Amino acid sequence: DGGITQSPKYLFRKEGQNVTLSCEQNLNHDAMYWYRQDPGQGLRLIYYSQIVNDFQKGDIAEGYSVSREKKESFPLTVTSAQKNPTAFYLCASSPTGTSNSLLYFGPGTRLTVL
């Protein structure tokens, strides 16, 4: 069964802690993405990776970090430098990184800072 998995579904963090969100895909897609979703604001791109061992900042990368050591995995770390981390985080992948390549989304992780 091909798809994208994100874990955990819900995550709680204390202020000042780093936390890592998992994203795995078995679609053999080259490109992977992290989006943040806030109510009424649509999705905003945090980081993306077009190929293993390479990634680029999106529109709101400050306070986040990523790695792409394997094609199927693209974990996102929310650091203590992120001022307002409470949000719904969506991971996506696409066959290639071109602009009309379809995105396939994971089910999301809801992060709440206590």
Add this chain to the structure above:
Amino acid sequence: AQSVTQLDSHVSVSEGTPVLLRCNYSSSYSPSLFWYVQHPNKGLQLLLKYTSAATLVKGINGFEAEFKKSETSFHLTKPSAHMSDAAEYFCVVSDPMIKAAGNKLTFGGGTRVLVKP
């Protein structure tokens, strides 16, 4: 720069009546346009896409959208709403002329659809 405006943040319809979700975009030339649907606490699912073929695009679950270049619009419609259509819908534009690496998509703010019995 490209942008997407979804004209209604909320739409309420009765079951069995038509649904219209409005989307206007700004883009340099011949954009690709998409509609995605998101059910509560779920990821986004592609409903349909326009990539410079037929201007009337049919998608899943009875939805369709019409690309109107003169109006820079890509409104989503469905003739008869079902309770399962209650969700949030996102209009998305991708401009292939943008020479940015990666998938340069711009998302609208979303329209939340409520279906009344």
